[in-house]
Amino acid sequence: xxxxxxxxxxxxxxxxxxxxxxxxxxxxxxxxxxxxxxxxxxxxxxxxxxxxxxxxxxxxxxxxxxxxxxxxxxxxxxxxxxxxxxxxxxxxxxxxxxxxxxxxxxxxxxxxxxxxxxxxxxxxxxxxxxxxxxxxxxxxxxxxxxxxxxxxxxxxxxxxxxxxxxxxxxxxxxxxxxxxxxxxxxxxxxxxxxxxxxxxxxxxxxxxxxxxxxxxxxxxxxxxxxxxxxxxxxxxxxxxxxxxxxxxxxxxxxxxxxxxxxxxxxxxxxxxxxxxxxxxxxxxx
Amino acid sequence: xxxxxxxxxxxxxxxxxxxxxxxxxxxxxxxxxxxxxxxxxxxxxxxxxxxxxxxxxxxxxxxxxxxxxxxxxxxxxxxxxxxxxxxxxxxxxxxxxxxxxxxxxxxxxxxxxxxxxxxxxxxxxxxxxxxxxxxxxxxxxxxxxxxxxxxxxxxxxxxxxxxxxxxxxxxxxxxxxxxxxxxxxxxxxxxxxxxxxxxxxxxxxxxxxxxxxxxxxxxxxxxxxxxxxxxxxxxxxxxxxxxxxxxxxxxxxxxxxxxxxxxxxxxxxxx
Numbered sequence: 260x261x262x263x264x265x266x267x268x269x270x271x272x273x274x275x276x277x278x279x280x281x282x283x284x285x286x287x288x289x290x291x292x293x294x295x296x297x298x299x300x301x302x303x304x305x306x307x308x309x310x311x312x313x314x315x316x317x318x319x320x321x322x323x324x325x326x327x328x329x330x331x332x333x334x335x336x337x338x339x340x341x342x343x344x345x346x347x348x349x350x351x352x353x354x355x356x357x358x359x360x361x362x363x364x365x366x367x368x369x370x371x372x373x374x375x376x377x378x379x380x381x382x383x384x385x386x387x388x389x390x391x392x393x394x395x396x397x398x399x400x401x402x403x404x405x406x407x408x409x410x411x412x413x414x415x416x417x418x419x420x421x422x423x424x425x426x427x428x429x430x431x432x433x434x435x436x437x438x439x440x441x442x443x444x445x446x447x448x449x450x451x452x453x454x455x456x457x458x459x460x461x462x463x464x465x466x467x468x469x470x471x472x473x474x475x476x477x478x479x480x481x482x483x484x485x486x487x488x489x490x491x492x493x494x495x496x497x498x499x500x501x502x503x504x505x506x507x508x509x510x511x512x513x514x515x516x517x518x519x520x521x522x523x524x525x526x527x528x529x530x531x532x533x534x535x536x537x538x539x540x541x542x543x544x
Numbered sequence: 545x546x547x548x549x550x551x552x553x554x555x556x557x558x559x560x561x562x563x564x565x566x567x568x569x570x571x572x573x574x575x576x577x578x579x580x581x582x583x584x585x586x587x588x589x590x591x592x593x594x595x596x597x598x599x600x601x602x603x604x605x606x607x608x609x610x611x612x613x614x615x616x617x618x619x620x621x622x623x624x625x626x627x628x629x630x631x632x633x634x635x636x637x638x639x640x641x642x643x644x645x646x647x648x649x650x651x652x653x654x655x656x657x658x659x660x661x662x663x664x665x666x667x668x669x670x671x672x673x674x675x676x677x678x679x680x681x682x683x684x685x686x687x688x689x690x691x692x693x694x695x696x697x698x699x700x701x702x703x704x705x706x707x708x709x710x711x712x713x714x715x716x717x718x719x720x721x722x723x724x725x726x727x728x729x730x731x732x733x734x735x736x737x738x739x740x741x742x743x744x745x746x747x748x749x750x751x752x753x754x755x756x757x758x759x760x761x762x763x764x765x766x767x768x769x770x771x772x773x774x775x776x777x778x779x780x781x782x783x784x785x786x787x788x789x790x791x792x793x794x795x796x797x798x799x800x801x802x803x804x805x806x807x808x809x810x811x812x813x814x815x
Contacts (some may be wrong), residue, residue, distance in 0.1 A: 305594055361815040369812065379811045388802040389693060404679055404686065406601065411679050413686065418695040420688050422677065428792050437797050439693075460813055461805040470812060520699060523711045527692075527801055528662045 369468025648742025
């Protein structure tokens with residue numbers, strides 16, 4: 260994957276690498292949850308949790324557009340490459356984020372100008388800011404660590420992380436907003452359910468401006484269906500921004516390279532492209 | 545003065561005293577344990593992982609002024625005073641390196657890499673005034689820091705990758721020596737400092753860190769620092785890491801370089 264020699268790679272180059280169309284085809288399946296393949300015996304961790312430890316990456320890789328997978332080729336800098344179209348969004352059935360009208364106008368404005376942006380039209384990820392939830396999972400490979408009472412997710416990109424307690428300890432006050440939010444996890448059978456609140460409004464879901472407010476709540480469901488595969492669902496609610504909750508779904512594959520280690524990805528320290536990305540004469544920055 | 549006299553070292557004469565009396569070994573263990581426990585903040589025994597090593601899981605923080613200046617120093621307007629965290633009074637710089645350190649100190653407000661919000665390097669991140677969380681497994685011990693979501697992955701019982709590599713946080717390889725976690729760190733860049741006072745190193749820096757639990761809520765933290773390009777000999781840092789015990793404490797975020805985010809992106813959140 261991308262971690263090996265990424266000492267000082269610019270944000271823009273990383274966006275290109277991470278959008279590479281390395282896997283063809285995406286299945287859009289019904290959003291009614293996932294269950295293990297017949298006969299698959301879910302392994303357990305030493306403390307008895309269903310075992311989802313390891314390095315996982317989504318297929319197809321890329322974070323260019325949640326709603327139009329054919330744009331992944333653009334992210335790779337290859338305008339001739341077209342992946343099968345379709346959306347990562349499985350509900351509503353049209354694959355579109357159900358914005359309220361005013362928010363749809365904002366999203367269109369960003370989408371129209373994301374290649375030639377003013378500061379507010381530039382993907383915050385290009386600044387190496389924390390990716391939020393679930394962008395961290397979309398953006399790069401994730402190392403899932405399970406220890407008694409908690410799940411820890413170490414994202415490769417910009418070394419962001421999430422600590423997810425598996426209990427109902429009191430949450431932060433509502434006004435405390437964080438890039439990576441406040442998560443609580445629980446196991447429903449073999450499915451890990453993570454509820455996340457207290458997210459700030461800064462990260463986007465993709466490069467072309469799918470965005471949310473600080474009223475967002477995310478419910479993620481992760482189910483290991485065989486040794487190499489996790490099914491991932493995330494339902495997003497945001498009453499300030501959308502007309503209804505919506506759900507994205509994708510598949511994650513396990514990295515089976517023996518001895519693989521996650522190495523330093525110093526995104527902000529190596530960032531050299533912001534001035535070019537914001538080169539528009541009236542960008543003001 | 546030497547601030548590195550740790551509780552662990554104070555415990556050693558206790559053992560010697562009883563050994564000198566010729567008491568059977570089993571009795572020494574029995575009799576000295578209360579003395580060692582008395583030197584700790586809590587009377588409970590050390591938690592251990594399933595593989596028998598001390599369980600360092602939890603949220604920790606150094607409580608001292610090493611982040612401002614590792615050497616003993618009086619207060620300045622931008623700096624709380626401190627007795628220092630090094631063995632001896634001064635870091636053993638070469639003459640040329642000492643001149644550079646003095647320049648760094650004079651211009652610290654402008655030159656400190658901390659001002660750019662970059663990854664702070666090791667050992668500096670260990671004593672910055674922010675909490676960090678240890679996530680421990682038999683093969684990897686990960687330290688998560690609140691300061692710019694810094695992460696240290698300490699890979700256990702494996703060799704360093706072949707260099708040259710220059711990483712902000714270096715490459716950390718750990719092993720257990722009894723109850724002490726020993727971490728060997730190399731592959732640094734030369735762009736981080738050791739504190740706000742301009743103490744510095746080069747890409748040749750080699751660290752050996754020793755984390756020794758001193759009861760359930762304290763870790764004696766000792767670092768041996770070598771860098772032949774700037775120091776005349778290896779030297780040591782030592783301090784105590786304290787366990788946070790506040791109810792429901794969690795790491796928050798200090799996203800140093802994105803504080804202006806709400807302002808930049810205001811136009812898209814305003815109907």
